[in-house]
Amino acid sequence: MNIGIIGAGQLGRMLALAGYPLGQRFVFVDLDPDAPGAQVGRIIPGHFDDPAALGALAEAVDIVTFDVENVPQDAAEAVAARVPFFPPPAALGAGQDRLTEKRLFAELGIPTAPHAAVDSQAGLEAAVAAVGLPAILKTRRLGYDGRGQLRLETTADLDGAFAALGGVPAILEGFVPFERELSLVGVRSRNGETAFWPLAENSHAHGILRQTRAPWDDAALQALAERHLRALLERFDYVGVLTVEFFLLDGVLLANEMAPRVHNSGHWTIEGAVTSQFENHVRAILGLPLGSTQATGHAAMVNFIGRMPPLDDVLAIEGAHYHDYGKTARPNRKLGHCTVVCATAVERDAALARLAALA
Structure with a gap:
């Protein structure tokens, strides 16, 4: 099947990399002919709201998804009128406006700041x-x-x-004086099948995700986060991967924001879970059975921002997996990431410290 992706950034690239073993093919819409998606599929040049580019995409593929939240809802709806489009445009629109998003959380009984x-x-x-x-x-x-x-x-x-x-x-x-930041990545298929990965702990600097560690083992918090995320999935009759970032404060999860797409805090799932968020997103939008979201060990991810560390230095770390997006370096730009998967949390944290020193 031919899958269209609006946006050819690293998320679109990783979706394609996960979908090719399943026999899928990919076409992108993006202004940048050298975007990461160009490494794995054809790019139709155009803005995310360009009717001609989106029309050409709809003609070329069987189904459309996106890797970026800045696709205007009306443009998504126009594509959805011609070809199956997931996640639904209504969810895309809700995640684009922080006030609308907060009101949605309140409607569903999800606490916020x-x-x-x-x-x-x-x-x-x-x-x-x-x-x-x-x-x-x-x-x-x-x-x-x-x-x-x-x-x-x-x-x-x-x-x-x-x-x-x-x-x-x-x-x-x-301002929330949170104890830690946690995120939950979930997925819902066209047939209503739903699955959740373990909670992950995130560290940000200057508003950019720097590190993720998973799983965050807390059965009560996992159940609470899944309840909140399930409410969102059901509210939109959602299809695909959905992520919610939470602040943890005094045992309460406060929703910060949702991302109606595959998410940076879920990159650890590529090597750290039985089925990655990217593969399960592809499975979900095609209506295929979802894969297991069980963690395969103790995983960590480090974003490489502004520069890529030497490949040999990273691969010298046991359990390291290097991902270079092929982007031109510039300050504060996400250029790649690395994950480590270890048998114990202690080993994972030691490897993470070595990775962080290189980032």
Whole structure:
């Protein structure tokens, strides 16, 4: 079957790499002819909302998915009217607006940090009065990897803050003094079959994911996270992989955001689980039986940001798996990652420390 992917970044590339052993073929839409997806499939040049490019994609494939959240919902709906499109455009749209996302969480009984809409400087001051400080001011749309947000510590930080983010609709979120950040990756197939990987613990710096360790073994938290994620899957009659990032505070999981696609915090599953998030996403959108999500050991992932470490140094670490996306290096750009899978958590953490020193 021919599968179309809107976006030819590293996630699309890894989807194709997982799908080829299953006999699938891939076509991408992307503006960059040298995007990582070009290594594994044909790229139709165009913006994510280009009717001509998306129309050509729909003509060339049997089913369409995406690897990036910036596909406009109306463009996704136009494609979905012509060819099966998963995950559903409604879920894509809900994840594109932080305020809509928070309201969805509230509707489903999923706890979040306190928050308020901000549409002006005066609105920011009113939101601070309601939410308190410290807090994070974020654009409602298009921000990711730390972009489009400001931390506000004192009232002096409010001056010009709304304008500093471009004067666009925003949301103020109360700062959460979390104990750790956890994420849950789940998948739902076209036939309703659902599976979840173990919880993973994430470490961020400057808003960018740096490290992931899995599994995070806590049966009560795993069950709670699965309940929250299942509510989202059922709400949208979802098909494909869905990830929710949580803050853990006093035994409560506070949902930070959801990603209606394969996710960076699930990269450990390529070598660290029986079936990766990428393979199960392909299985799910095709209606194939899902593979086991059981962890095969103690895994860790390190993102390589801004530069790739020497291949021989990384592969000298026992259990290391090197992934180079083939991107041109520039500051704060995700260029690749490495995973390690070990028999024990102690061995895993020792290997992770060696990897982190190279990153």
